[in-house]
Amino acid sequence: xxxxxxxxxxxxxxxxxxxxxxxxxxxxxxxxxxxxxxxxxxxxxxxxxxxxxxxxxxxxxxxxxxxxxxxxxxxxxxxxxxxxxxxxxxxxxxxxxxxxxxxxxxxxxxxxxxxxxxxxxxxxxxxxxxxxxxxxxxxxxxxxxxxxxxxxxxxxxxxxxxxxxxxxxxxxxxxxxxxxxxxxxxxxxxxxxxxxxxxxxxxxxxxxxxxxxxxxxxxxxxxxxxxxxxxxxxxxxxxxxxxxxxxxxxxxxxxxxxxxxxxxxxxxxxxxxxxxxxxxxxxxxxxxxxxxxxxxxxxxxxxxxxxxxxxxxxxxxxxxxxxxxxxxxx
Ligand code: IYR
Numbered sequence: 001x002x003x004x005x006x007x008x009x010x011x012x013x014x015x016x017x018x019x020x021x022x023x024x025x026x027x028x029x030x031x032x033x034x035x036x037x038x039x040x041x042x043x044x045x046x047x048x049x050x051x052x053x054x055x056x057x058x059x060x061x062x063x064x065x066x067x068x069x070x071x072x073x074x075x076x077x078x079x080x081x082x083x084x085x086x087x088x089x090x091x092x093x094x095x096x097x098x099x100x101x102x103x104x105x106x107x108x109x110x111x112x113x114x115x116x117x118x119x120x121x122x123x124x125x126x127x128x129x130x131x132x133x134x135x136x137x138x139x140x141x142x143x144x145x146x147x148x149x150x151x152x153x154x155x156x157x158x159x160x161x162x163x164x165x166x167x168x169x170x171x172x173x174x175x176x177x178x179x180x181x182x183x184x185x186x187x188x189x190x191x192x193x194x195x196x197x198x199x200x201x202x203x204x205x206x207x208x209x210x211x212x213x214x215x216x217x218x219x220x221x222x223x224x225x226x227x228x229x230x231x232x233x234x235x236x237x238x239x240x241x242x243x244x245x246x247x248x249x250x251x252x253x254x255x256x257x258x259x260x261x262x263x264x265x266x267x268x269x270x271x272x273x274x275x276x277x278x279x280x281x282x283x284x285x286x287x288x289x290x291x292x293x294x295x296x297x298x299x300x301x302x303x304x305x306x307x308x309x310x311x312x313x314x315x316x317x318x319x320x321x322x323x324x325x326x327x328x329x330x
Contacts, residue, residue, distance in 0.1 A: 003027055006059050010264050011052065012174055012201045015184070019196040023168055027060035032169040032198075035066035035109070035161060037077055038087035042097065042322060043222040044213065044265070045173065046090075048200050050097050051268050052171055057100045064165050065094060070109040071157065074150040076143050084108075089329060093223055096321040098269070112164050113157060121163070121190060125156040128189045129182070137182045140175035159183030162195045170197045175212075203261065209238035209254035221315060223322040230319075234258070234312040239304040241297055258304070258311055259297065263290045266314045275302065275310040 001009070004024035014020035023030055034049045042050075053063045067087040073080050091106050112118055134152035142151045158179050162170050170180055180197040188194055202212035206219045213220055219233050239258040266273060267290040275285040275293075285302060287293040296302035 003059050006055050008198070009055065010200065010268065012199045015180065015197045015199075020198065023196060024059070027056075029062065030060070030168040031062045031064060031166065032056045032171055033064035033066055033162075033165055033167040034171045035068040035071065035158065036090070037072035037075060038067050038069055038083050038090055039072075039077070040086035040089050041222050041224050041326065042090060042093045043220045044203065044261070045220070046094075047097060047318070048203065048264055049171055049173060050094060050099060051265060052198070052200055053104075054098055054100070055268065056169070056171070057103045061103075061169070063099065063104045064167060065091075065099070065104060065106050066109060066161060066165065067091070067106060068109045068158075068161075070113050071154055074154045074157075075141070076148075076150075080110075084110075089326070092325045092329065093322040096325045097318070107165065109157075109161070113161075118160060118164055121160055122153070122156055124190045125160060125186055126153070128186050129156060133182060137178040139178065141179070155179040155182055156186075159187055163187065163192045168196065170195045172197070172199060174199045174202050201260070201264065203264065204238075204255035204257045206233060206237045206257045209240075209257055213257065221319070223319050223326055225319065225323070227312075227316045230316050231309075231312040234308050234315065237308065239297075239308060241300060241304055258307055259290075259294055261311060261315070262293060262307075265318065266311065267293075269318060270314065273310065273314065275306050276313075277306055281306075 004021055007024055007027070008014055008020060032053065034053060036046060057063055067090065069080065069083045069087055072078070072083045077083060087108065095101055095104070131152055134155055135147055137155040138151050159182060162183055170183070172180065177199050180195070184194040184197070205211050205213050221230060221233060225233070237258050238254065239256055262273070271288070273287045273293065277284055285296065293302065293307070297304065297307055
C-alpha cells in the first residue's frame with residue numbers, strides 16, 4: 001500500500017487532497033495529532049481515530065495525543081480536577097489499544113493553553129471570529145442545550161492548538177470538520193498557516209443504523225465492556241443483509257453499523273478475518289479484505305448472525321488489553 005493510500009484509507013476526506021499528497025511524499029518525521037476531551041474510558045469513537053493514528057505511525061508520522069482537559073472543562077464535562085484524573089487513565093488505554101509508545105507524545109492542553117502568548121493569540125482569534133461562526137462550529141460537539149460563551153471560545157482554542165503543538169496534520173472525526181474549517185479560515189488572519197486536516201467517518205448507531213453512534217445516547221462499545229457485553233450489543237445490532245443504505249428508506253438512510261465496524265476497526269488491524277461456521281453451514285470463511293466480506297453479506301453467502309458473531313470476537317480481541325489495563329488500575 002503506498003503512503004498516501006495508507007494515510008487516507010477509510011478517511012472521509014483530506015482537506016486538501018493536494019496538501020495530503022505533499023505530506024505523503026515526505027512523511028518521515030511529520031507530526032499528526034488528535035485531541036480528545038478526557039472521559040476516563042476509551043469508547044469506539046476514540047478507537048476509530050486511534051486506528052487512523054496507527055496508520056499514520058506506520059507511514060512514518062510522529063503522533064501527538066492531546067488530552068484536552070481545558071476543552072472538556074469548557075464543554076461542561078466536570079470539575080477541572082475530575083477531568084485531570086480521568087485523563088491519566090486514558091493514556092494507558094491508548095497505548096494498550098496499539099499506539100506505538102515510541103512515536104506517541106501525550107500532552108495536556110493545560111500545559112500550554114494558559115501561557116500568556118497563547119491567551120493573547122486566542123484573543124486575536126476572538127477578534128476575527130463572529131459568534132455565529134463559532135457557534136456553528138460547535139453544533140456537533142457541544143454538550144447541553146444552552147449556548148455558553150465557553151463554547152464559543154472552545155473552537156478557537158482548538159484552532160490555536162494546531163499552531164502551538166506544531167503539527168502538520170490535524171485528525172478528527174467528521175464532527176470536528178467545522179472547527180477545522182474555522183481554523184483554516186481564521187488562522188491566516190493572525191499570520192499562521194491554514195492546517196491540513198483529515199476526517200474519519202462517523203459510525204451509525206449500533207442498534208438502528210441511523211444517525212451517529214454516540215456515548216450520550218444509544219449503545220456504544222467501550223473498554224469497560226466484558227466479552228459477554230460486547231456479544232450482547234453486537235447481537236442486537238442492526239445488520240441488514242446489504243451494505244448500502246436501503247433505497248426505499250429515503251430521507252432516513254440507515255447504514256449497516258456491523259459492516260462499518262468491520263471496515264473501520266477490524267480490517268485495518270488484522271491481515272485476515274475468519275468467520276467461523278460449523279461444517280454443516282459451509283465451514284469457515286476467510287477474508288483478506290473488507291470488500292469481499294461485504295459482498296458475501298450482500299449475496300447471502302454470509303449470514304448476518306455469523307458476521308455478528310465474528311465481529312464480537314474481533315472487537316473483544318481488540319479491547320482486551322485496554323480492559324485488562326483498566327481493571328488492574330482500578
Ligand atoms: N473537539 C474534540 C476535542 C479537541 C480536539 C482537538 I484536535 C483539540 O485541539 C482540542 C480539543 C472533541 O470533540 O472531543
